[in-house]
Amino acid sequence: MAEQKVTGHHILLRHRDIPDIGKFEVYTAQGGFETFKKAVTSMEPEAIKQIVLDAGLRGRGGAGFPTGRKWMFVDNNNWPHYLVVNADESEPGTFKDREIMDKNPWQFLEGIMCSAYAVGANDIYIYLRGEFWQLAHQLDEQIQKLHEENLLGEKLFGTDYSLNIFTHLGAGAYICGEETALLNSMEGVLGQPRLRPPFPPAVGLYNKPTVVNNVETLANVALILEKGAEWYRSFGTAESAGTKVFSLSGRVKKPGNYELPLGSTYRELIYEYGGGIIDDGQIKGIMSAGASSAVIVATEEALDTPMAYESVPKLGADLGSASVIILDQTVDMRWLINKTIHFFKHESCGKCTPCREGNFWMQNLTTRIWEGGGDQTDVDLLHNVAKNIQGKCLCALGEFSTMAVVSSIERFSEDFKV
């Protein structure tokens, strides 16, 4: 792996500052699990929700929804409550949750434990993609250790609060990263999205109020409670508080995870941390949120744009999960969309006709356009099919499948001239 530059802002990738933080004793020597104990013994759940809301923490899975607000939607007239951790990390270009859970597991676990207390859940399920097999076994051992240390189990610290954590392995399906598909998958039925509303905080796992949050989101929580909302807001921008782990991949010299304050620019990420383009080539495009991202033309203005929830939309894309895939001048956009459509065609769950059939037809077209024999009619037809999928599907997958296609045809039209 390429040498990682120390950023000095590690809230999540703290193992890069404290190498042995994956050891229980090292984590507790840093004050680990004191926050959880303090929360359970002396804080009201509603007060914790308010701190997380005040901190400005937003969902790191991609949607950017304020975490504290999501927690406040939990129906307190219906019990039990569940916390489900989305560790399905399957967006092409995203590999941050894996590093957090693998290298800084206790902070992740303390974060989800504090969060469970805040939302009134006594059971946490961590839904990991099936490929994270070894990680799930590692977490099982760590959960066992927490039971031995009396940090999990019945009547914690002499209170009435009980908490258990269970891991659940998926089996290879991108769609299960969508929260209602994930809940269906956990219930043992096909992992297809549900009609919303009702949203999971009202009707979720086993029809009970459920909070579904991403790994990275919850890995922040213990430190926010320890150091306060104001401390967290000292990082990032007014609308995008805190730091974010940017998964940098594609045509850069030093791909990897880089934790930076939100509002850092693409230029900093790509050139300062990522070492620039392979063979010092010319940057062509940026996919800001993995394969489901619209492709940004890498102009000087784009490179100087802050990576924040409010800024990236000005470039016609989204911050999303901040999986930044870099394209250089060697990349032909016909090849690129053939790759992304191959992915979405494979991962469409089949529930909604526009996504299922649309991706089938888009794949036929992208194959023909890339492998030869395609003409301008095919490009126009592809654009038309993609536009007709938009806004017509139950979940975001249908929409995602069209983003690279439409933006590539519109913004990189020279690649599509026959």
Next chain:
Amino acid sequence: MNTLQEKYANEIETILAKYPADHKQSAVMPLLYIAQREDGYVTKQDLVEIGEILGMTSTEVASIVGFYTLYHDKPAGKIRIQVCNDLPCALRGADEFLEKLCENVGIQVGETTEDGLVTIEAVMCLAACDKAPMFQVQTGDGIEYYEDQTVESALELIEGWKTQEKES
């Protein structure tokens, strides 16, 4: 007689205890992994037995097998080498890696070596985009990642597995 239930009684009990008693169906995914352990794929008999344990029809269990990529309903090599050639990995040479690996092993993508040991498959993103070319190896016992690979290092691994297989 329910072979799975008899053979893995304790393990199945532990799995069922993770979920509320009236939601046993949640255990279908972990039980499918157990069923795959011996032969690397789920047999028709397994579908029936899992259905019996969880109160599902075998068709319902089969639909779960069909929905996910890590469950298999047909036998293949003991070792499934699953190479990611999705967009981020392909930008770092995964397509060429896959092609050359297959060429050297003497099979096409999706095929199994004559000795029945190795199947090479192309799969979607495995969340290791900064360490391409990479693959995961799926056997009945689980999944392991192999990152920052070259064709040479991958061929060495395969040779190693072949030797192990002969010795066992």
